[in-house]
Amino acid sequence: MSEQKRIGGYRVELEVPAELALDFAEAIEPYVSAVAMVELGEGVTWKVEGFGESQPDRAAVISAVALTALSNGVAEPETRIEVLPWTDWLKENRRRFPPIQIGRYFIHGSHHQKQPPSGSIPLLIDAAIAFGSGEHATTRGCLMAAGAMAKRRHRPFRVLDMGCGSGILGVAAAKSWPCRVLLSDIDPQARDVARENTRLNRVPAVRAISGPGYRNPLVTRKGPYDLIFANILARPLCRMAKDLKRHLAPGGIAVLSGLTARQEKWVLSAHRAQRLYLKRRIPQDGWHTLVVG
Known part of the structure; x- marks a missing residue:
């Protein structure tokens, strides 16, 4: 993916009970390219977000969310679908993801120019749309x-x-x-x-x-x-x-x-x-x- 390519898109967002976060993530997954889940506050509620470059079928997404809520006996969460501003997606993501050390693996983006720690295995992974x-x-x-x-x-x-x-x-x-x-x-x-x-x-x-x-x-x-x-x-x-x-x-x-x-x-x-x-x-x-x- 070219670093000059500018990617816009759409975001589907809803806040759900923590124990049902994956259920709602699976509900919206067919309509987006990637799904993320973020813990809110004390962890009782999670934010579920779906991202895609093309506009999702609003009626289908809302229907899938409503069916998931009904099958789990909870109130239907508000489903927000918004347009993402056109921006340099890679540049923004690289800013948000500093190098990480996980055991012997040192994960870093191409923007990180320093030498990896001695004895580590460097993994050059630029944050992008793929999980x-x-x-x-x-x-x-x-x-x-x-x-x-x-x-x-x-x-x-x-x-x-x-x-x-x-x-x-x-x-x-x-x-x-x-x-x-x-x-x-x-x-x-x-x-x-x-x-x-x-x-x-x-x-x-x-x-x-x-x-x-x-x-x-x-x-x-x-x-x-x-x-x-x-x-x-x-x-x-x-x-x-x-x-x-x-x-x-x-x-x-x-x-x-x-x-x-x-x-x-x-x-x-x-x-x-x-x-x-x-x-x-x-x-x-x-x-x-x-x-x-």
């Missing part, structure tokens, strides 16, 4: 899991990042082990961002594709995988448990994230049904990352 800059607890949990596996001398050869967003987890894997990495996302824009990030990090053994998840023939052809990252949402994780098991090599490890503490039991239950069991839990700010195998 995954290291700021969110789910990404942090996945990177912590990867760092712990590297310390225990785990050596995956084939790695899959399902729902890759910016590609940060695949880039981290490629810099941690001599492995081949496949990045997959349903959103072509995320694929393009991931490709750019693999180029910036000079990791040639990483390929980014877009398509219908595990149904993409290339995902099957490149497997089975010794390590699968799936940092998505709780319900898709449950639905995809059988496919994940089918693509995981014998003795392989999966890192699951995008779920809250309350949702862990459902996600673990779906994977136990596939004979995948909890090896490690990484809690971060109310979110859980699960290592199963």
Whole structure:
């Protein structure tokens, strides 16, 4: 994505009970390009925001929100849809995301010119529309899991990042082990961002594709995988448990994230049904990352 490209767009915004934040995020997800959730005040209420370059179907969004509220027995939240001003999106995001150290990984944008800390693994990730800059607890949990596996001398050869967003987890894997990495996302824009990030990090053994998840023939052809990252949402994780098991090599490890503490039991239950069991839990700010195998 060119640094000179100026991106405008639309934002969908609503404030919801904390325990239902993911439900409402999933409700608006089909109508936007990216979803973010922000804790408000004491954490009783969360703000759910959706961003997209094209105008969402207002009636469809409001209907999806209303149905989610009805099915959970809560009052329908106000849904605000607004036009975002045209601005240099990358420049603004880079200003908001300073370098971050997560275990042995040092995440920074191209605007950061200083040398990374000694002994760290630098990940050059420019904040963009695709999810995954290291700021969110789910990404942090996945990177912590990867760092712990590297310390225990785990050596995956084939790695899959399902729902890759910016590609940060695949880039981290490629810099941690001599492995081949496949990045997959349903959103072509995320694929393009991931490709750019693999180029910036000079990791040639990483390929980014877009398509219908595990149904993409290339995902099957490149497997089975010794390590699968799936940092998505709780319900898709449950639905995809059988496919994940089918693509995981014998003795392989999966890192699951995008779920809250309350949702862990459902996600673990779906994977136990596939004979995948909890090896490690990484809690971060109310979110859980699960290592199963």
